[in-house]
Amino acid sequence: MVTIKDVAKATGVSPSTVSRVIADNPRISPDTKKKVRKAMKDLGYHTNISARNLVVKSTKAIGVIMPSSADKALQNPFFPEILRGIGSVTHRMKYSVTLSSGQTEEEIYEEVQRMVFGSYVDGVILLYSRLNDRVTNFLIERGFPFVIVGKPYENVNGITHVDNDNFTAGKEITEHLIDQGHEKIAFIGGSKDLFVTIDREAGYEAALQEAGHEVSDSYKIHTEFLKSGGREAVENLMSLKTPPTGIVVSDDLMSVGVLSMLEESGVKVPRDVSLVSFNNVYLSEIILPALTTVDIQIHELGAQSAKALIEKTVNKTEPVKRISIPYEIVYRDSVSRLP
Amino acid sequence: MVTIKDVAKATGVSPSTVSRVIADNPRISPDTKKKVRKAMKDLGYHTNISARNLVVKSTKAIGVIMPSSADKALQNPFFPEILRGIGSVTHRMKYSVTLSSGQTEEEIYEEVQRMVFGSYVDGVILLYSRLNDRVTNFLIERGFPFVIVGKPYENVNGITHVDNDNFTAGKEITEHLIDQGHEKIAFIGGSKDLFVTIDREAGYEAALQEAGHEVSDSYKIHTEFLKSGGREAVENLMSLKTPPTGIVVSDDLMSVGVLSMLEESGVKVPRDVSLVSFNNVYLSEIILPALTTVDIQIHELGAQSAKALIEKTVNKTEPVKRISIPYEIVYRDSVSRLP
DNA sequence: CTGTTAGCGCGTTCAC
């Protein structure tokens, strides 16, 4: 391994000078810079990150914490996409990304501990938000920089997070259904202790109420991830005395499941029932019918969270921020107009 | 930050003793161990990873390199799953995972350089395999430990990689179609410079030939990822004088696209045409019809690659390995028996 | 503008 000393020796300067040209210190003469740079290239010098980290007490690395695999959501294309969003800014800023690898809540907690205590990373992005989460509490206690993608459960004004306005998005997409003449509209969401679900559902209800349409409990179903359980729920829903003509589903992937169940029961989308959902994942475009869905700009969600985090790590006094990423409804073929 | 010295002072021993109990050195008396450990806990000591890395010249970290986003495949649920597989062993071994964040081939190349030269990681997992890849060549030149998930393009016997036997898998799944009475079988695959595609396709052809069925070029279509271009291709396929009654698709996600196009053209699966594919991603289970597909055990692919890599990093003389992960066909509802 | 010195936190001789 070629070190700063080697370069120094080869150039006939001192190690600190070499260090300075690496930092592009303005007080170094252009000549020596040139010389040193040449030597670095010739010798194949590359700065040793551990050594630097040790002294500057910073790692230029951020940790990204995925939800525990209890949240089966991992199969959701949401994650690769948000990772890419994060990557787009970390790469630009020459930061690196350390991914959590724990599967259970406990494992993740330990991992985050190592990350912060061991000085693995300068800050952390939480890709989930759970009530009473040990990790979150830990981070707060330690005053360690972190941002949440989504809405924090507690201390909303004290935790910088980046999110969509899921309430309004839910309202708007429901209104679209209403505009198309639908009155009987159902909601199918994931676990109701996820804020996304709660917010989107609240928006759905608001739209209904504003329009003066009934919001009935039998129209709202929550199901982990669509398998056996979800199937019954959907069947029940459609065999109500007055089945819905429109459904708001909280997530594209879930929509795929709902779609299958619906078709299986002989109801066609959008002929018999209209469907809208959220995320605008690639999938929603290639499925039949293509989904009308709200594009929440996952990539941007990731990018902004990384940006906010990095700002926080370089400037600890950076104020808490609530960043809202605009969404946009993309209209496709899963909705039909009612007479 | 509480260091080894602090613990030493608090315990009345020397720093080196503390270091030894951390390493669980057997020549330390149980008593002092106990004492020191208590102090560590009390003071909240955590070993500083940078400092340790600096001296031991190892990072206990591995880099995971995703394909450039030119390979639009990133939306594929394959990636989160393989990441989880990798995570399952890195976590157990207390390794950490650094994710590449570059988007273009060039960016990724630079990134890998930093990773290896800067001693960010001990080894690297390549989640793709491209012909004449700079990254691969670089890694080889430097003699840096790495493993490929998939089949290397060159030097197959010189690069440890973990893969499925895609040829046989392709053959077997095609044979399943044949067993069900199909003779006219088409193949739809992704880019034909991906080895997965090549191998699976070869298997498909082999099955056909062995069964004495025609393998026609007009039955083989390659399309990046199914959008406009793919649509036409599928339409052409189905409007051949003798359209296929069965289709082998190289990937579940792609199957979803094919399925849509088929239905759009009024052909029903599996009534009019049978469909099989690969990967057994969660999606293939919730779609209608549920896909008959070969489960390639993505999670295991990830886990084994991490395991192999770690072994390589701890023991540089570890021999090159070709690890083949068994696959298994899971039979669902996308195939019908021909009379 | 540049060199010298010191020290980041840890592991590892080599003594005792």
Add this chain to the structure above:
DNA sequence: GTGAACGCGCTAACAG
């Protein structure tokens, strides 16, 4: 069984 001393590669004063 334990301590003292040194060095990993780098940056940051402090000189000059």
